[in-house]
Amino acid sequence: MKVGVIIVGVRGATASTMIATACAPRSGDEARYLLSSSSAARQLDLVPLADIAWAGFDTMRESWPETLTRHGVLSPQPHAARLESKVQMLDAVSFESDHATAVEGVRPPSASGRVVLEQLRAQIRAFKERAQVERLILLHLGAPSVLPASDRWPDTGAELMAALGRGELQTAPVYYTVAAILEGAAVIDYTASATLEIPGILDLACIERVPLAGRDGSTGQTLMKSVLAQAFSTRRLKIRGWYSTNILGNHDGLVLSDERYADVKKIDKTALLEQILGESVESHLVDIRHYAPAGDRKEAWDAVDFETWYGGSGELRINWRAGDSLLATPPILDLIRFTEYALRLGSIGMQTQLSGFFKHPLGTSERRYLKLAEDLERYIGREIEKTSR
Numbered sequence: 001m002k003v004g005v006i007i008v009g010v011r012g013a014t015a016s017t018m019i020a021t022a023c024a025p026r027s028g029d030e031a032r033y034l035l036s037s038s039s040a041a042r043q044l045d046l047v048p049l050a051d052i053a054w055a056g057f058d059t060m061r062e063s064w065p066e067t068l069t070r071h072g073v074l075s076p077q078p079h080a081a082r083l084e085s086k087v088q089m090l091d092a093v094s095f096e097s098d099h100a101t102a103v104e105g106v107r108p109p110s111a112s113g114r115v116v117l118e119q120l121r122a123q124i125r126a127f128k129e130r131a132q133v134e135r136l137i138l139l140h141l142g143a144p145s146v147l148p149a150s151d152r153w154p155d156t157g158a159e160l161m162a163a164l165g166r167g168e169l170q171t172a173p174v175y176y177t178v179a180a181i182l183e184g185a186a187v188i189d190y191t192a193s194a195t196l197e198i199p200g201i202l203d204l205a206c207i208e209r210v211p212l213a214g215r216d217g218s219t220g221q222t223l224m225k226s227v228l229a230q231a232f233s234t235r236r237l238k239i240r241g242w243y244s245t246n247i248l249g250n251h252d253g254l255v256l257s258d259e260r261y262a263d264v265k266k267i268d269k270t271a272l273l274e275q276i277l278g279e280s281v282e283s284h285l286v287d288i289r290h291y292a293p294a295g296d297r298k299e300a301w302d303a304v305d306f307e308t309w310y311g312g313s314g315e316l317r318i319n320w321r322a323g324d325s326l327l328a329t330p331p332i333l334d335l336i337r338f339t340e341y342a343l344r345l346g347s348i349g350m351q352t353q354l355s356g357f358f359k360h361p362l363g364t365s366e367r368r369y370l371k372l373a374e375d376l377e378r379y380i381g382r383e384i385e386k387t388s389r
């Protein structure tokens with residue numbers, strides 16, 4: 001059984017690091033880092049990493065050694081050759097509002113909405129045939145999209161297709177998503193885009209009977225914030241202020257230094273605090289900065305100010321530093337393997353058992369990471385029980 005994973009943003013720091021390390025020979029360290037290789041999850045017969053065929057879209061035109069050198073995470077030798085042989089490159093699209101066109105000058109497609117969609121679908125079909133894969137997953141690891149206001153989103157699959165036919169919703173993540181769903185692929189959105197929140201996309205996924213998972217991977221600061229906010233809340237400490245800074249030196253940081261795209265991301269980094277606390281915070285700031293010397297090593301500072309009994313007060317200061325792409329690799333591989341399992345089982349629509357992987361999980365109002373992690377454990381337990389019956 002082979003599974004095809006098509007990545008939007010395959011030359012990005014996260015995607016290139018993930019594929020190269022997933023394909024590299026390793027000495028049995030999977031169970032240490034992958035939840036999907038834990039002794040419980042192993043009973044579910046999840047797809048082995050070696051059985052994944054990789055393909056991807058990217059607007060960046062360069063060679064794999066250039067990609068790896070630019071990111072500075074993995075050495076071009078031996079990883080570039082591995083990527084060259086393992087990744088099938090497909091032709092990317094980008095529209096006026098997409099970062100690649102608006103900021104990086106990539107030319108948008110000259111064809112109309114439906115033609116672009118057909119071209120994407122044909123490429124996905126060709127990959128499926130050539131790689132001889134049974135099932136497909138589309139994984140978003142590109143730049144977040146800027147969508148029209150939600151009152152202009154189509155409600156049904158039919159309205160969505162009509163809107164695309166009229167040339168509306170012209171942003172690449174929407175087109176990649178619709179093309180993939182129509183080809184029977186599951187879709188994972190690891191970016192901050194609201195694509196999977198468009199009701200017409202959810203409806204289309206239900207019509208085509210495919211699972212979805214999103215949005216915006218949670219790997220560092222927001223994960224910690226969710227855990228700490230729950231602790232403050234249950235201990236009845238009142239948070240007066242929370243100031244989160246993000247310092248990124250990689251290409252994602254460059255994208256997020258543009259306010260149009262940063263604003264999408266800030267929603268995901270901001271909303272969860274008050275949702276978890278159940279009350280408003282006097283002063284909550286989230287700041288994202290591009291600082292080239294940091295490279296892929298992301299740094300986050302959090303300043304938390306809180307009140308205690310009888311006018312008492314306290315402060316918590318946290319400094320998080322980690323190589324972003326290697327940090328994100330295991331949870332993304334887990335997501336791929338659990339989503340493929342859901343697709344194989346015939347699960348349809350938003351997969352809320354995977355909510356713990358996201359900053360802004362869709363299909364649930366729960367934001368407490370530890371609670372969401374327990375939900376996944378329970379799901380695994382239930383599935384083991386079903387398979388052993």
Ligand SMILES: NC(=O)c1ccc[n+]([C@@H]2O[C@H](COP(=O)([O-])OP(=O)(O)OC[C@H]3O[C@@H](n4cnc5c(N)ncnc54)[C@H](O)[C@@H]3O)[C@@H](O)[C@H]2O)c1
Nearest residue numbers: 009011012013014057058059141142172191217251252328
């Ligand atoms: N690494 C993490 O820990 C993490 C966590 C949560 C979310 N994310 C999100 O995942 C995404 C990827 O992160 P990254 O650090 O790899 O970013 P990156 O900027 O290195 O990679 C994004 C890639 O997408 C490509 N791209 C842009 N527009 C495209 C289009 N229209 N079609 C095809 N390709 C396109 C770019 O050329 C680039 O190579 C970002 O949106 C980021 O915010 C990453």
